[in-house]
Amino acid sequence: MLSELRSIVQAVNAAKDLQAALNIIVHRVAEVMGTEVCTVYLQDPETKRLIFMANRGLNPDLIGKISLGANEGLVGLVARREEPLNLDNAESHPNFLFLPGIGEEHYHSFLGAPIIHQRGVLGVLVVQQKDSRRFNEDEEAFLVTMSAQLAGVIAHARVTGSITADAGAPAKTAVFKGIAGAPGVAIGQAVVVVPAAELSSVPRRQIDDPEAEVERFKSALCSVRDDVRDLSSKLQGQLSSEELALFDVYLRILDDGHWVSEVINKIRLGEWAQGALSQVVLAHVNAFETMEDEYFRDRATDIKDLGRRVLGYLQADTEVESAEYPDNTILCGDELTASVLGEVPREKLVGLVSVKGSSNSHVAILARAMGIPTVMGASDLPYTQIDDANLIVDGYSGSVYYNPSPDVFEHFRVICEEDQQLNRGLESLRDLPCETLDGHRMPLWVNTGLMADVARSLDRGAEGVGLYRTEIPFLLRERFPSEEEQRQIYREQLLAFAPLPVTMRTLDIGGDKALPYFPIEEENPFLGWRGIRVTLDHPEIFLVQVRAMLKASEGLNNLRIMLPMISNVEEVDEALRLARRAYDELVEDGWDISLPPIGVMVEVPAAVSQARQLARRVDFLSVGSNDLTQYLLAVDRNNTRVADLYHAYHPAVLSSLYTVVEAAHAEGKPVGICGELAGDPGAALLLMAMGFDMLSMNDNSLLRVKAVIRSAKIADSQALLEKAMEAETSDQVRTILKAAMVDAGVERLLQPVS
Structure with missing residues (x-):
């Protein structure tokens, strides 16, 4: 059934909206499994009720009109228990609920599987038959696999629908959850970054001169035709006539009036050439990939290749003019990189949103160094459809607000003002020593990599460079x-x-x-x-x-x-x-x-275990907490699927840090820390109490960390460390630190006022 499963997923991916996707699911699953009924119930995010959204075999007039609670019916039981339910006589089950008019009374066999995305139940997929029999293991496994495969597609289709309003209808407010990458709040306008010649990443964008755009498209087509002919001529003596025939196939595809007309029609409706090309080509690719005939499936590759070639010319044509970035630009993309940031004037860039990546991706680290509020790993964000949209980036919680309502806008505008006031207040600490209330000195150094970092670092009171990249x-x-x-x-x-x-x-x-x-x-x-x-x-x-x-x-x-x-x-x-x-x-x-002086970075568990032997050989040790956390927890810090398992406050991390400090000091050597943890105001109290001789961080964190240390006593921090080291989870450590910062009156340095 693997080919059938792929075929269904591809067809659903090509659906124009959520309802179309659900209709494809119920019809195709019923066909493949040979069942008389297939239905999809989706959970309403607000009411948590399971709404009858699509079906094959039951009363279509009740779609969207009936729903079930978590404690109601067999469907509610599947959702509540988050596991499949396979029955040969559904009406005899104590949870069975008769729904008048839906037509279920004729069907006795029931198999339901939960649709789960990112640990949350999205809905339930159900198949039913008149015969009284249990579905066999293969059928149950297929439905469970189908539900797992479709969960992400349904989640994406749902959020895409929330920002794709009908013609003339006002766009809705939508919230997309990601990972907090760099703290702060940004309010601005989305600018989508398009990777070179990547069809699936082209954003939708409206244009003012459709006919000029049509000419651009036709010109790009001509350029690709010329390239294909030139390549065919160059290989004339190297390939057989059968192999050279491939280039004739390419030319016929390029001359196909049907798909070319589709692109031109979309352009004349106001879509820019890249977007029209992307939408048409991907639709044709999906259509070919779902065909059973191998020859036609192979044509999907040809069409995709030619689409990329045409897109490359369109992008090159666009890049002739320098990109225009509006004030308050919020840069969005599938996978933002450090090089992309350099293309935007710093005075115009206020926020970043990346579909891929985590809080410890290098672009996130760079964003923190530059003080740019950032959300990473916003995997459900339909970024190709938000170009020019009004966005709010909440870098504290990791949320992105599309088309924020007036109330939401005002809430975050106030937070922005409070952040600015806080930063102005911190400026007064620049020339003051970083020492506790009872006189303990804690040198604060800075991580740098560019000359642009120097002035800011010195202006904020850096006492040295703990890491020059x-x-x-x-x-x-x-x-x-x-x-x-x-x-x-x-x-x-x-x-x-x-x-x-x-x-x-x-x-x-x-x-x-x-x-x-x-x-x-x-x-x-x-x-x-x-x-x-x-x-x-x-x-x-x-x-x-x-x-x-x-x-x-x-x-x-x-x-x-x-x-x-x-x-x-x-x-x-x-x-x-x-x-x-x-x-x-x-x-x-x-x-x-x-x-x-020559020192070593402690970044892997082996170096923690041999910290004392390493310290004997060198002049100092320095912990790189980002990689050390990654290796201790076996969590790829760039993988959004496991990003929620990356905890710098994990007890194993804290224990390893303490071990390194003790080992270095036992050999009479100083030890510092230059990972992201050093710039965390709460963690700084623990690191100081552990005995680190220096904390090195990005320049944006210097004054915040200094403010926390100047509000504390070393004795209190050591007592705080004892409590933290007894904690069994990172959440417990976080709670302990937050309480300590509230007591010291500096909790505002952790997060915005809610």
Whole structure:
């Protein structure tokens, strides 16, 4: 039944709206399973009642008119228990409820399966027959699989329908839940980012001059025709006549007046060329993919390929004109990247929404550093349909509000004002020392990667750099930067912060950071070739970088070097040997430099267990809490499916942090922390109590963390740590911290006033 299941899912994906999707489901499932009845009940989000939404075999006049509560009928039982129910004599079951007029009295066999999406019940899928028999295991397994496959499709169709109003009808307010990526509230206008030549990601957009748009489309078609003919000519002597016939097929598809006319008609109705092309091509692709004949299924690939080629020309034509970004731009897309952010003028960018990714994706980390409210992992957001829409991004709760009502708008406008007042109030702390009420000093350092970070960091009172991400200059080039280019970049950073210390991490690529000119393709990149593993395998890269750092430090002596992704002492020994070699060579060449402090990042469980042995070999330890949390909890921090399992307050994380501090201090070595946890105002109290010698964070967190520490006493923080270390869940830790911040009168630093 696998092919039938795929066929149904593809047909449902191509449906124009939720009701059409439900009608396809009941008819196709009934056909495949050979049942006389198939029905779908959907749960109303507000009333929680299960509404009779689509059916085959029962009274169609009652669709949308009858409903069941969670305690009513067999359908309510399936929803309440969240498991399938298989009966050969439904009317004899104690939960059976007779619904007059629906026509169920003739059907005795009943099989119902819950439709569950993101742990919530969306509805129930039911099949029924007149014969009194239990459905067999294969039939039950198929219906359960069908429900699981359709859950996401139904959820997406439902939210899409909530923002797709009928012609002339006002757009509705809709709320989409994601993951809080960067704190704050943004109120603005959606600008959808379109990946290059990706048909499924093209947003809908209205245009003023349809005929000009038609000409653009026809021009793109001509360009693709020329490309196909040129490619056919080039391969004339290399392919057989049968293989060359493929290009004739492509040309016939391009000359097909039917689909071309569909695109032109959509354009003349006001849709831009990219959107019209995307909608028509995807509809044809879905139609071909659901056909049983293998030849026609293969044509779907041809149509998709040609559609992408035409789209590529349309996009290239559009990109000739520089993109216009409105004031208060909220950037939206399937998977936002750091490079996309750089294209938007900073003064116009107020918020980010990404369908994929988590709070610890690099774009989210960058957004926090830039102070841009962000929601990640908004998987149900139909982002292609919200271009130019009014949005509110709630980066505190992870919610996105489409077309907010006046009451919702006013609520978040007040929060924005309060945030601005809070930030103005924090400015007065800039030149004050970061110390507790009873005199305990807690140095606050900053994480940087660009020169643009420097002025903000110093302006907000940074006392040093705990992490300078050296991979950023590598990411921004089309080749490895030379030793002299690196020296100049590093010199700028060291000069800007002198005499304050600057901790430069050696090249940390791999995982979710790949260089375009040095690709690392692995099935599991986070457990693969990354960090120190790459640079030790390529000592020429490591030596050039360390030499550049050492040269840059001449006369300043504020450099510290940090080694990433250390998992054993052999890696440290080899890296130290190479660093000393680079130092000795430069001294021989006449450079007046000192060997800087060298430390390691504790990011994997093995480094926690060997923290004391590592500390003996180096000058300092620094915890990278983002990766350490990821590896301890076995949670990919970029995977939205498991993002809710990524808890930096997890007891195992806190225990590991405490272990590292004790190990470093036992060897007389300082230990800092430079992950996102260091910039969490609540967590800062625990980290200070654990004994961390330095906290390093993005510059936007500096004053908030300072405000919390200046409101606390070290003795109270140590008592708070004891309570937190006894907690069994991250939620318990969060509750303990929130209560402590309420008592200190700084709870506003955690979240907005509700």
